Amino acid sequence: MSDERDVIEEVLRGQIDRFAELIARHQQHVARIVSRHVPSDCVAEVAHDVFVRAYTGLSNFSRQTPFEHWLSGIAVRTCYDFWRAKRREELPVSALTAEHQVWMDHVLAAESEDQFREQAGRREATELLEWALGRLSAENRLVLTLVYLDGYSVREAARVLGWSVVNVKVRAHRARHSLRTLLRERKLQDDTLQ
Amino acid sequence: MTPFNDEDFKKVERVLSDAHRSRRDPSLNPDWALNVMRDVRREALRQGRSTMPLGLDRLVWRTAAMAAVLAVVFTGSVLIYSSGDAVELSTLFSSEFDATVALLE
Numbered sequence: 001m002s003d004e005r006d007v008i009e010e011v012l013r014g015q016i017d018r019f020a021e022l023i024a025r026h027q028q029h030v031a032r033i034v035s036r037h038v039p040s041d042c043v044a045e046v047a048h049d050v051f052v053r054a055y056t057g058l059s060n061f062s063r064q065t066p067f068e069h070w071l072s073g074i075a076v077r078t079c080y081d082f083w084r085a086k087r088r089e090e091l092p093v094s095a096l097t098a099e100h101q102v103w104m105d106h107v108l109a110a111e112s113e114d115q116f117r118e119q120a121g122r123r124e125a126t127e128l129l130e131w132a133l134g135r136l137s138a139e140n141r142l143v144l145t146l147v148y149l150d151g152y153s154v155r156e157a158a159r160v161l162g163w164s165v166v167n168v169k170v171r172a173h174r175a176r177h178s179l180r181t182l183l184r185e186r187k188l189q190d191d192t193l194q
Numbered sequence: 195m196t197p198f199n200d201e202d203f204k205k206v207e208r209v210l211s212d213a214h215r216s217r218r219d220p221s222l223n224p225d226w227a228l229n230v231m232r233d234v235r236r237e238a239l240r241q242g243r244s245t246m247p248l249g250l251d252r253l254v255w256r257t258a259a260m261a262a263v264l265a266v267v268f269t270g271s272v273l274i275y276s277s278g279d280a281v282e283l284s285t286l287f288s289s290e291f292d293a294t295v296a297l298l299e
Binding site (some may be wrong): 015016017019020023024027028032035036040043044047048051052055056083104107109110116117119121122125126128129132145148149150151161179180183184 | 198202203205206207208209210211212213214215216217219220221222223226227229230231233234235238241296
């Protein structure tokens with residue numbers, strides 16, 4: 001990793017082209033993080049912003065933590081800014097159909113591991129997830145994704161977000177409650193229509 | 195009509211979580227990195243216009259800190275050494291003032 005620190009030092013000394021090495025080394029990691037937070041057609045754009053931000057803030061990199069951790073924080077916060085901007089634009093969120101209702105009934109009836117896996121692999125699962133996340137605030141969405149979907153510990157999520165542990169705990173609890181309310185409302189709505 | 199119970203929530207959350215984790219890793223276009231570097235160079239140019247050469251900013255801040263310390267020392271010494279001469283100073287200024295008034299008249 002000292003090699004990477006040398007590259008960072010050289011970029012800071014003005015050898016900008018060496019930043020391309022950092023991009024090549026970490027682009028897949030950043031794209032993976034970003035793809036878990038934003039729609040697939042926006043991944044390239046947001047990952048692009050992550051690296052430009054990383055370059056702009058490179059002099060603030062403390063060198064006491066691995067570069068990849070520092071970059072992960074920038075990636076998550078860039079995704080957060082993406083959703084804050086989107087919320088201001090108030091883009092319409094795709095509607096759910098009867099297929100999603102059928103899918104949910106299958107999930108509720110599932111018992112075996114294979115049945116769960118099969119339902120998770122279906123298109124409706126991703127669509128329902130996007131539908132629910134699209135109705136949460138940028139903060140709740142981010143915390144829910146990190147803690148409940150990606151499996152980060154509260155402490156890890158707090159580090160990546162730059163928030164306090166208590167704040168992440170409270171947010172995570174509220175976000176999960178909001179998700180459950182959305183699912184409950186959706187289920188009641190579908191049951192009423194049937 | 196069956197409302198969700200805790201067990202139902204756990205089932206749905208588990209499947210949604212699995213769906214989230216099984217998303218395929220994205221692949222970035224080969225030109226993507228070139229575009230990022232283009233913007234990074236633009237950013238570097240923009241910063242270059244407004245920032246000082248490497249090391250100069252540190253020198254400026256060190257000089258500023260030293261100047262501040264010197265200013266405090268100088269002000270302190272003036273206050274200490276001039277307290278005994280306060281009467282002389284007021285006399286000096288009052289005689290200066292009298293001279294100016296006399297000139298104006």
